[in-house]
Amino acid sequence: MGEDYKSMWMELGLDLDGHDALLNVLAQAYNDIFLSQKDRPETMSYFDFVMSEVHGLRIRELLEEKKTGRKIIGSYCVFVPEEIALAANATLIGLCSGADFATDEVEKLLPRNTCALIKSSFGFKLGKVCPYLESADMIVGENTCDGKKKSYESFKSLVDNLYIMDLPQVKSEQGRELLKNEYFRFKKAVEELTGVTITADSLKDAIRTVNAKRAAVHRLSLLRRHDPAPISGLDALLANQIFFYDNPARFTQSVNAICEELEKRVQKKDGAFPAKTVRILLSGCPQAVPNWKLPAIVEQSGAVIVGEESCVGERGCRNLTDDSGNSVDEMMEAIIDRYFKIDCAIFTPNGERIDHIKEMSKTYRADGVIHYGLQFCQPYLMEAIPVERALEKESIPCLRIETDYSMEDAGQLTTRVEAFIEQLR
Amino acid sequence: MNFAGIDIGSRSIELVVVDEDEQIVSALQADTGFDPITEAEKLTEQCDFDRIMATGYGRNLFEISFDAPTVTEIKAHALGAKTLFPEAGAILDIGGQDTKAISLFANGKIRKFEMNDRCAAGTGKFLEIMAGALGFTIDEFGRQALLAEKELSISSMCTVFAESEVTSLIAGGENRHEIALGLHASVMRRAASMISRVCPEGAIVFTGGVAKNPCMITLLEEKLGQKLLVPDDPQLVGALGAALLSKGK
Ligand code: SF4
Ligand code: SF4
Numbered sequence: 138m139g140e141d142y143k144s145m146w147m148e149l150g151l152d153l154d155g156h157d158a159l160l161n162v163l164a165q166a167y168n169d170i171f172l173s174q175k176d177r178p179e180t181m182s183y184f185d186f187v188m189s190e191v192h193g194l195r196i197r198e199l200l201e202e203k204k205t206g207r208k209i210i211g212s213y214c215v216f217v218p219e220e221i222a223l224a225a226n227a228t229l230i231g232l233c234s235g236a237d238f239a240t241d242e243v244e245k246l247l248p249r250n251t252c253a254l255i256k257s258s259f260g261f262k263l264g265k266v267c268p269y270l271e272s273a274d275m276i277v278g279e280n281t282c283d284g285k286k287k288s289y290e291s292f293k294s295l296v297d298n299l300y301i302m303d304l305p306q307v308k309s310e311q312g313r314e315l316l317k318n319e320y321f322r323f324k325k326a327v328e329e330l331t332g333v334t335i336t337a338d339s340l341k342d343a344i345r346t347v348n349a350k351r352a353a354v355h356r357l358s359l360l361r362r363h364d365p366a367p368i369s370g371l372d373a374l375l376a377n378q379i380f381f382y383d384n385p386a387r388f389t390q391s392v393n394a395i396c397e398e399l400e401k402r403v404q405k406k407d408g409a410f411p412a413k414t415v416r417i418l419l420s421g422c423p424q425a426v427p428n429w430k431l432p433a434i435v436e437q438s439g440a441v442i443v444g445e446e447s448c449v450g451e452r453g454c455r456n457l458t459d460d461s462g463n464s465v466d467e468m469m470e471a472i473i474d475r476y477f478k479i480d481c482a483i484f485t486p487n488g489e490r491i492d493h494i495k496e497m498s499k500t501y502r503a504d505g506v507i508h509y510g511l512q513f514c515q516p517y518l519m520e521a522i523p524v525e526r527a528l529e530k531e532s533i534p535c536l537r538i539e540t541d542y543s544m545e546d547a548g549q550l551t552t553r554v555e556a557f558i559e560q561l562r
Numbered sequence: 563m564n565f566a567g568i569d570i571g572s573r574s575i576e577l578v579v580v581d582e583d584e585q586i587v588s589a590l591q592a593d594t595g596f597d598p599i600t601e602a603e604k605l606t607e608q609c610d611f612d613r614i615m616a617t618g619y620g621r622n623l624f625e626i627s628f629d630a631p632t633v634t635e636i637k638a639h640a641l642g643a644k645t646l647f648p649e650a651g652a653i654l655d656i657g658g659q660d661t662k663a664i665s666l667f668a669n670g671k672i673r674k675f676e677m678n679d680r681c682a683a684g685t686g687k688f689l690e691i692m693a694g695a696l697g698f699t700i701d702e703f704g705r706q707a708l709l710a711e712k713e714l715s716i717s718s719m720c721t722v723f724a725e726s727e728v729t730s731l732i733a734g735g736e737n738r739h740e741i742a743l744g745l746h747a748s749v750m751r752r753a754a755s756m757i758s759r760v761c762p763e764g765a766i767v768f769t770g771g772v773a774k775n776p777c778m779i780t781l782l783e784e785k786l787g788q789k790l791l792v793p794d795d796p797q798l799v800g801a802l803g804a805a806l807l808s809k810g811k
Binding site for chain 1: 673
């Protein structure tokens with residue numbers, strides 16, 4: 138890190154040794170996986186910078202903002218509406234949970250057979266290594282899968298600022314009503330937290346800010362339709378991950394700068410990989426930082442990932458919020474409409490997701506789909522089989538992967554992925 | 563010109579060399595041991611070839627040491643099996659550490675595949691340990707199991723639990739042949755369900771070390787309702803596929 142942030146981390150109560158260890162692993166992985174790639178777009182240096190400062194400069198910024206009275210809200214799910222946080226003078230940060238940490242401690246609170254994502258969120262707290270978590274004024278837990286909603290009951294004993302948001306599981310009128318009530322309740326809670334009342338103007342502004350950010354990432358995604366793909370899947374995934382941490386306006390600007398470079402690349406037919414490289418769509422569980430295992434294996438095996446049907450990806454950001462409303466209520470309705478479209482596997486039935494995967498396969502001209510499920514994640518693993526069946530009907534080959542954050546199965550995964558790529562060639 | 567394929571598996575290494583006419587000119591085998599690369603090197607020194615391609619779980623090690631191209635076991639097996647049996651529609655390969663089921667399109671391209679994950683349940687290793695627990699050699703294990711009059715069901719497929727289950731069954735005076743048949747049957751059921759998941763059409767080729775086991779062949783044929791095609795040397799199929807690929811097939 139460019140500067141000495143030690144005192145800041147200490148003030149946040151981080152465990153410096155554990156934190157150092159985490160940062161070392163992160164830096165090493167980043168080096169091996171990202172910086173070693175060939176033909177990266179130059180504008181990617183912005184993301185490299187953000188990643189290198191993810192626990193440094195960005196935290197300092199947030200703490201500066203806090204001094205001016207701004208609040209920080211941490212969330213674990215894309216169902217927590219950023220618009221509402223922003224409109225009430227708060228910053229929403231996605232808490233990552235992409236690496237095993239303090240597993241022994243975690244297993245005192247959670248069963249061993251819990252998905253890696255949930256375990257990781259506990260591990261980061263128990264190991265005191267996440268500066269975002271420690272600087273958050275409010276942490277939002279949501280009742281999505283059984284694993285998460287039950288684990289928040291225990292998580293409550295670890296943090297004193299946990300706010301639980303209920304979520305529907307059926308896309309019915311009652312389901313929407315539930316979401317509506319919850320979003321209004323959340324709005325009130327955020328207003329109480331910040332002491333700022335959301336106005337039509339502030340909400341409109343917030344919607345525009347978040348829309349711009351989503352539109353930029355979507356613009357980046359669409360560039361990946363081209364062959365050769367102008368950007369690697371790993372780099373694009375990084376953009377999707379940084380989406381959850383960075384200052385929204387700056388992020389938007391930087392992603393648009395990358396898009397401009399990529400547009401030129403597309404014209405010149407410059408690719409991150411040669412033309413005709415096997416194209417993969419990755420679909421399934423969210424991929425939080427620094428969970429890069431599967432994408433790295435895919436691209437190191439010689440295929441290019443051209444899309445992510447994931448909450449860290451298209452599922453999380455494809456839809457924009459209608460900003461034409463004139464009152465807070467109208468815009469709240471638009472927000473509810475927007476979020477109600479998210480096709481998370483906790484919904485039943487969830488046919489929209491399958492349609493979306495098919496649609497993405499076509500848009501991004503994927504040769505095959507890799508369905509990524511975290512071990513013990515019931516919603517996504519259960520959807521994997523119907524997804525595979527539906528894709529087979531369309532003659533789109535699909536490989537189902539079930540894994541976790543450990544490297545134990547890296548060899549096995551490589552064989553599967555390589556064989557799948559050979560199958561598609 | 564001669565073309566070689568080397569299959570570096572967890573238990574054994576196979577090397578096959580084919581000539582321009584795709585005829586096998588040499589076929590060698592060795593135990594993987596602790597140092598697969600030295601073993602592989604010894605094998606390669608015993609025969610002449612102009613190009614070599616590696617497959618199997620040790621392929622990447624070989625690639626680094628010998629600067630050779632690699633191919634996955636899946637593709638190598640598919641090609642090897644399809645060459646030996648042009649009518650093949652699917653391949654079941656049960657090796658030392660993993661089980662694979664692969665289905666093919668009529669043109670020989672891979673349609674779908676499945677592979678067991680991490681643990682050794684249902685693989686050659688499992689059978690080897692169980693044979694040991696029952697006091698049979700691995701070569702006679704299958705023949706001995708076929709002598710049983712009925713199957714004694716085994717409840718666990720976990721190598722560790724199954725081993726202690728076998729020990730206590732023996733201690734309880736149960737018939738060794740019946741236990742052996744029970745063990746074969748549980749491995750067979752796993753393999754059969756894996757092969758059916760890849761939706762095979764047409765003939766199934768059975769490869770890998772476990773394909774030398776007569777009991778496994780019999781049980782699988784009963785369950786799948788068809789004769790299996792078993793190569794003379796079922797362990798060579800992957801290496802053969804790699805050799806053919808190195809020839810550019
Ligand atoms: S997968 Fe579902 S629960 Fe997880 S972040 Fe996405 S919407 Fe939320
Ligand atoms: S949806 Fe799956 S991966 Fe996500 S938290 Fe729940 S169980 Fe874990």
